[in-house]
Amino acid sequence: MKNDISLTKLSFINIKKHSFRSLGLITMTAILSLFLFGGSVLLLSLDKGLESMSTRLGADIMVVPIGYDKEAEGVLLRGEPSYFYFDKSVETKLAKVDGVDKVTSQFFLTSSNQDCCSVPVQFIGFDPNTDFVVQPWIRENYSGRITENSIIIGNDILYDESGIMKFFDKEYEVAAVLDETGTGFDTDVYADIVTVKSLFEAAKEKGFGFTDDIDFENSISSVLIKISDGYDIDTVVHNIRMNIDGVQIIKGQTMTAEIADNLNGFRIFLLVLLLLTGIFSIVVLILTFSLSVNERRREFGILRSIGSTRGMVVSVVIKEAVIIGISGGIIGIVFSSLILFPFNTYIGDSVKLPYLLPNSWVIIVVIILTLILSAVIPPIIASCFAVKISRSEIYLTMRDND
Amino acid sequence: MSSTVIGKNKTKIRKYFLGAAFLLIGLLIAIGPQTIFAVCPKDPDSMAMACYYTARISVGIGTVIAALGLIQLVIRNNGFGSGISTAELLLGILILLVPTILVGVCKGEHMHCHSVTLPALIILGVLLIVLSVTDIVIGFVGRNKRNTHEK
Amino acid sequence: MLIEVNHLTREYRRGKNNVQAVDNIHFTADKGDFVIIKGESGSGKSTFLSMLAGLLHPTSGSVFIIGKNIYELSDKELSCFRNSHIGYIPQGHELLSELTVYENVVLPQRLYRKTYSDINDNADKLLKKLKIGELRNSYPCELSGGERKRAAIARAIVNYPDVILADEPTNDLDGNNTAIVLEAFSEIAKSGTVVIMITHDDHISSYGSRIMTMENGKLV
Structure with a gap:
């Protein structure tokens, strides 16, 4: 039976071979995409709730009993x-x-x-x-x-x-x-x-x-x-x-301004959380890719010795990182969706702010953007290390793990 | 390591993972509607609402799901695996039907049973179905491969 | 001449001193030559061989293979040239551990061919010739040292290169396997390929058409 091999297949094989490490990398990317997608949908829902409230209020001033x-x-x-x-x-x-x-x-x-x-x-x-x-x-x-x-x-x-x-x-x-x-x-x-x-x-x-x-x-x-x-x-x-x-005067813009203030506070909290998660995930990705790429210097040396260009070697690493990124991205989005959409009413009631899910097209755009970021961040990190190794003298690269 | 040994190890890992997953899901279904995703509290002076009965039935179904998971973990014979997964698949479908069609929850969207218990049970039911179907399919494909190999 | 080396030098920095691993070497080889280069550990043999293969840039000097100065080529051109014209067998672990024997052997063919039908379907024939045909679906960890070395040879010759460069190919091999490997090289050389092999084993000189010695970076 003939079996074909290619550099793309090599990327898949490497992921399978180092399954524990791959799982760790996918988990990190999944966490990143979970917070990215979840945080974005939360903020968009709060924004939409505020917007719909402002539109529905209708009046500039409301007068009620004191x-x-x-x-x-x-x-x-x-x-x-x-x-x-x-x-x-x-x-x-x-x-x-x-x-x-x-x-x-x-x-x-x-x-x-x-x-x-x-x-x-x-x-x-x-x-x-x-x-x-x-x-x-x-x-x-x-x-x-x-x-x-x-x-x-x-x-x-x-x-x-x-x-x-x-x-x-x-x-x-x-x-x-x-x-x-x-x-x-x-x-x-x-x-x-x-x-x-x-x-x-x-x-x-x-x-x-x-x-x-x-x-x-x-x-x-x-x-x-x-x-x-x-x-x-x-x-x-x-x-x-x-x-x-004997009357109480409520300015329409004051009511929405107060909510907007609360929303801003929540927004800052979410953004800080997102930033911290992002930094943590990226640091772990950097450390793991650095170790992983360095561990494989001899493998890259062999690939170069049989005629792979620098670009081919880097592409093996990038393809692995893209696969890992997209897998983690999809998993993060799925888990985030399992919380955001079924429990949408409960979330809205809990935050005690106007809360309205954005329409489907907006959500699709957020999914696509999250997937793009998940697919792009790991390869960028991995390629930095892969490019460095690919530029080394091939003979020295092959001897490095001795 | 030969491919047969690797295959046997993978089957063992799959068996323990599934057993633990079924056990956990079963416990969540049994206890959840009474605790972490509780239904509406029952007013002692009035008739019990639909969500109250959903919670009670979930105790029964969840216990059976958990028990099957425990059997999967404890029993040595790997042949029980697809039988247990088939049972879990049917129980997963049942737990989807209980809060939606068979018994139901309160109609008000903002009632706790509607906004929390219902989605939680649906998610657990879907998870149970996905895991059991995956196990049945992997088992089926694996058996086909072995039969072809033996021929 | 198929290979022409002029004033080839390679310097390393060791602490504060410059060490000349390869010192102003002149060398030629033609079709059918089976050159065995002997020398002690640290004499510069591996460094010299790696510069012939285009794997290590010299400090000065030139290497001409089939009339091309390989160090004037770009990385892309040199990689493609190495894939088509040079078969390199490294010392030690030569195969990619995650690929089967067949996949390892066929990989050089797949790098520049777009479709499967472009592949010269000779990998299985080579494996049979080297008496490891039945191991095509095995992984390197399942093979003995001799079997791995033969697989590496198959990979090196799968594209019918003009030059084979082998770095201590009989290291760690028993007498029987050493003989198999050297017979294979002899046959390859007879078909017109230049084979250059380095070794620190004095007992295998009889297989080569030319025997040279390397000492302190100089070729004697």
């Missing part, structure tokens, strides 16, 4: 249901403040959803006539108008195929589902204020009292403001403070 800014942030960012109220007249007053272009009010209510595992749900009632923050997102999934007793639900709300949800024994038709944002918006249920108010009545009938002394008809939970062109937010905030007491 002392309820933390609850408001909890509703928006972490889907922590809450309810608070102040007088509806605040909306009218705010509309008259210098620098305010548009105002719209919202009414918050929470409920336990009977369809699923007792997770509280946030209802947000809005006025379809003045609203500018909710409807732009609803239109992405629903083409008609919201009618009485119809609701729009966030991505994480469960509903069955009948398209009907039940709250406090009253049925509501699911008109649309919103895109995922990776923030508290995903657990909200939107409806016009008339529908939400009917829910409030149904809740009272079932014995759920929120605060008994609310003047329901004249109460709202928040006012969202769009400022006029040419005005800056701080000026408008100042104007509001000068004209209206």
Whole structure:
């Protein structure tokens, strides 16, 4: 039986022959690619979550009852249901403040959803006539108008195929589902204020009292403001403070800025971790390749003595390193994916920051880049040593291991 | 060293590696849903949820998987290998079906059983299937090679 | 002349001193010559042979093989030239331990041929001729010293080179194996190839057509 041999086959044979060392090198490369891929996807997911949150907020300023800014942030960012109220007249007053272009009010209510595992749900009632923050997102999934007793639900709300949800024994038709944002918006249920108010009545009938002394008809939970062109937010905030007491003012950019700060902290932590892992892996790769290439001086000498050029000898080493790099790269990506994608929801909940996986194309690009780096770093390291040996006098190289 | 001796050593290494892997996976499946990737806690005043039963069934299936792994490690006769791998393959498929189709977990995506227990069991099930299929295929190929050689 | 060596010198630095391992050698050899170079350990034989093979650059002087000054060639040209025209048998461990005997022998043929059909399919014939045909699928660690040396000879002649250079090929071999190896060299020389062999064994002079001695870097 004829068996063919080539320098490429020699690379494979060398890897197999030194299986323990090859395994060590593959493991190091796998660790590097695991952190590289995993870290990149984590950061991209956090960035995407922040971006989607900024886009979804819609308003420049949010005004809530005094002392309820933390609850408001909890509703928006972490889907922590809450309810608070102040007088509806605040909306009218705010509309008259210098620098305010548009105002719209919202009414918050929470409920336990009977369809699923007792997770509280946030209802947000809005006025379809003045609203500018909710409807732009609803239109992405629903083409008609919201009618009485119809609701729009966030991505994480469960509903069955009948398209009907039940709250406090009253049925509501699911008109649309919103895109995922990776923030508290995903657990909200939107409806016009008339529908939400009917829910409030149904809740009272079932014995759920929120605060008994609310003047329901004249109460709202928040006012969202769009400022006029040419005005800056701080000026408008100042104007509001000068004209209206008893309210808490939240700047949209402050909320996203705080999250961006937390995200930066996390980003720095990840980058430092990545850097340390990278340095450690590369140092181990350097030491191992250095030992490995030096150990094989006689082998390289024999190859040169039978007519291999310097390039051929270096290519044997480079091919081995590429095979090792790609193998380690694939293993690292697979292990990283086994954690990142199946446990995606848990990771998002744990970091307590807006978290949204990037789309498939972005992930594919990250995979390709990680594989390229894995395939390139080991050969670069190995070739440094191989080139040095290939430049030595062949006769002296052959005698070196004696 | 002759190729026969090398072959026998490789079979032994494969046997111990698989036995240890099956044992570890089995223990994780049995204990995991109660501990490190626990299902939702059971409310004493209300009915048990689907995830509670998934965890209980996993104890049984995981124990059998671990026991087969232990048998693989302890028993000397190499002939049991593909039989045990076939059994582990079927158990791997079963552990995939329990939290997804047969019993299920809570529907809420953010519930702990859905975000942690479910993916953990799926990963362990897939790992079990991959290992057992690999072992069956290697065994099959090896037997074919030996038969050709003997002819 | 197939081989022409002029003023060949090689100096090494040993501590603070310069040592002349090969000292101003003139040498020629033609087709069919079987030259045996004897000398004590450290006389410069291996250094001289390695310079003939293009494996060690001389400090000064020239080596002409088939009319080409090999040290004026680039590394690529010299490597290709060595592959086609020079068969070198190193001292000691000559084979690549991870390849079978057949793979070791065939490897020089594969370096510059693009397709398998380009290979001159003579490796098996050579192995049979050297009485190691049945060991084609064995690994070097499974062979005796004599069998390894014969495999190395097969590798050196697989491309039908013009020159064979053997560094102490009968070192560590018993009488029987030594005889086999020397018979093989004689036959190769008779076919027109120049064979140059170095040894420190005085008892094998009878096989060569020319016997030379190396002493302190000089060829006598």
